[in-house]
Amino acid sequence: MHPTEEAAVSTRVIGLISGTSVDGIDAALVEISGTELDLKIELLAGATYPYPIELRERILAVGAGVAISMAELAEIDDAIAQVFAQAAQNIQIGHQPATLIGSHGQTVYHRPPADRRIGNTTTPNSPLLSTDAINRVSAHSLLGYSLQLGRGELITYITGITTVSNFRVADIAIGGHGAPLVPRVDAYLLSHPEEGRCIQNIGGIGNVAYIPPRHGDWLSKIRAWDTGPGNSLLDLAVEHLSAGDKTYDENGNWAASGTPCDPLVEEWLNQDYFHLPPPKSTGRELFGVAYLHECLKDAQAYQLSAAELLATLTEFTAASIVHSYRTFLPEMPQRVLLCGGGSRNLYLKRRLELLLPSIPVLTTDEVGLSADFKEAIAFAVLAYWRHLGIPGNLPTATGAPQEVLLGEIHQSQ
Numbered sequence: 090m091h092p093t094e095e096a097a098v099s100t101r102v103i104g105l106i107s108g109t110s111v112d113g114i115d116a117a118l119v120e121i122s123g124t125e126l127d128l129k130i131e132l133l134a135g136a137t138y139p140y141p142i143e144l145r146e147r148i149l150a151v152g153a154g155v156a157i158s159m160a161e162l163a164e165i166d167d168a169i170a171q172v173f174a175q176a177a178q179n180i181q182i183g184h185q186p187a188t189l190i191g192s193h194g195q196t197v198y199h200r201p202p203a204d205r206r207i208g209n210t211t212t213p214n215s216p217l218l219s220t221d222a223i224n225r226v227s228a229h230s231l232l233g234y235s236l237q238l239g240r241g242e243l244i245t246y247i248t249g250i251t252t253v254s255n256f257r258v259a260d261i262a263i264g265g266h267g268a269p270l271v272p273r274v275d276a277y278l279l280s281h282p283e284e285g286r287c288i289q290n291i292g293g294i295g296n297v298a299y300i301p302p303r304h305g306d307w308l309s310k311i312r313a314w315d316t317g318p319g320n321s322l323l324d325l326a327v328e329h330l331s332a333g334d335k336t337y338d339e340n341g342n343w344a345a346s347g348t349p350c351d352p353l354v355e356e357w358l359n360q361d362y363f364h365l366p367p368p369k370s371t372g373r374e375l376f377g378v379a380y381l382h383e384c385l386k387d388a389q390a391y392q393l394s395a396a397e398l399l400a401t402l403t404e405f406t407a408a409s410i411v412h413s414y415r416t417f418l419p420e421m422p423q424r425v426l427l428c429g430g431g432s433r434n435l436y437l438k439r440r441l442e443l444l445l446p447s448i449p450v451l452t453t454d455e456v457g458l459s460a461d462f463k464e465a466i467a468f469a470v471l472a473y474w475r476h477l478g479i480p481g482n483l484p485t486a487t488g489a490p491q492e493v494l495l496g497e498i499h500q501s502q
């Protein structure tokens with residue numbers, strides 16, 4: 090059957106992801122029809138299932154670089170697959186069953202490819218290589234590497250539903266970053282005929298998709314990249330400042346009771362990552378525990394209170410987003426649509442509004458797409474595209490030289 094004929098009938102798909110905040114598994118049950126410009130989704134159910142505490146701690150430790158044996162890695166891989174499969178089963182309760190699952194899994198390691206474009210520098214997470222050295226080492230060592238745990242074949246076995254997983258590797262194998270992948274879905278679900286929009290996800294890490302008005306060769310003009318920290322530094326700081334009592338700054342209330350220290354924000358924006366042109370991607374390897382400790386050290390000179398420190402980190406997060414728009418976008422957007430948990434941080438949203446005068450800052454909820462479950466929905470769509478033979482990456486977002494089919498299919502029996 091031709092892909093478009095098959096797509097005329099809607100398909101019930103489950104999207105699963107646990108992001109860089111490692112707070113739990115976001116599951117979305119969606120009805121999908123159409124393919125690209127006619128793509129339609131209906132969110133039938135969305136829920137977040139928290140990780141068992143011990144598993145979350147193990148994942149965070151692995152993500153922070155704690156060495157583990159291969160046996161432990163295998164154990165964590167299967168434990169994650171089991172909780173993902175359980176999430177897939179739970180989200181279907183009270184609904185007609187799904188026929189396909191798109192499971193992103195849990196990122197535990199992400200290394201962007203070494204950057205050939207910038208003479209003798211590389212991306213921040215790669216060892217520093219001179220142009221000569223780059224030419225000497227094999228092409229393979231220049232590739233990125235991204236590891237998502239929660240193997241798809243086990244999810245298929247437990248749920249009995251065909252599962253697509255390992256979405257990032259095909260893009261990475263041809264030289265892309267393998268991230269961000271959601272922008273192609275954003276393009277078809279959130280583009281506007283007349284309006285240029287920035288879709289800003291604020292998860293653990295922040296990422297933007299700039300989508301120009303939908304005419305001419307708009308698709309090739311989309312730009313997308315990881316903007317830097319989302320909630321990662323804020324969450325780590327809150328945990329540190331509350332001595333483990335709190336895991337995040339609810340609605341940004343704590344930060345809102347302080348005042349940002351502008352010289353520190355300026356200083357922090359000098360970091361290499363913010364000056365590296367897109368395509369670019371990052372993770373907790375860069376914006377994680379060690380990074381926060383550097384920030385805390387820098388802050389000592391200013392003797393900031395806890396509230397002032399959080400206000401400063403929140404300002405830094407907002408400023409890194411806006412700085413990247415002003416530096417790398419061909420034109421400023423006419424509207425910004427926020428999604429991800431950080432869109433619930435009202436103080437962060439207010440600071441973004443202040444830094445973007447005259448540009449409305451809304452959430453994707455306000456244009457009909459769930460801000461909480463957009464990523465899970467996107468992986469349902471990516472699995473559906475894989476199933477229909479439609480590519481999922483956007484070369485302008487990942488830096489890959491071409492479009493590719495994303496994901497490995499684990500067929501149910």
Ligand SMILES: Nc1ncnc2c1ncn2[C@@H]1O[C@H](COP(=O)(O)OP(=O)(O)OP(=O)(O)O)[C@@H](O)[C@H]1O
Binds near residue numbers: 292294319338340434
């Ligand atoms: N009401 C709220 N107020 C402030 N922050 C919030 C609120 N709700 C959620 N958050 C923040 O959102 C985070 C979770 O966001 P989200 O689930 O989008 O991240 P993620 O999907 O793990 O990350 P990524 O998009 O990088 O993969 C929490 O850790 C918290 O910091």
Ligand SMILES: CC(=O)N[C@H]1[C@@H]2OC[C@@H](O2)[C@@H](O)[C@@H]1O[C@H](C)C(=O)O
Binds near residue numbers: 235270464
């Ligand atoms: C390697 C990895 O898991 N990257 C995530 C992370 O979280 C936000 C940002 O960094 C983004 O690049 C990506 O996630 C979304 C789902 C994406 O691929 O679009």
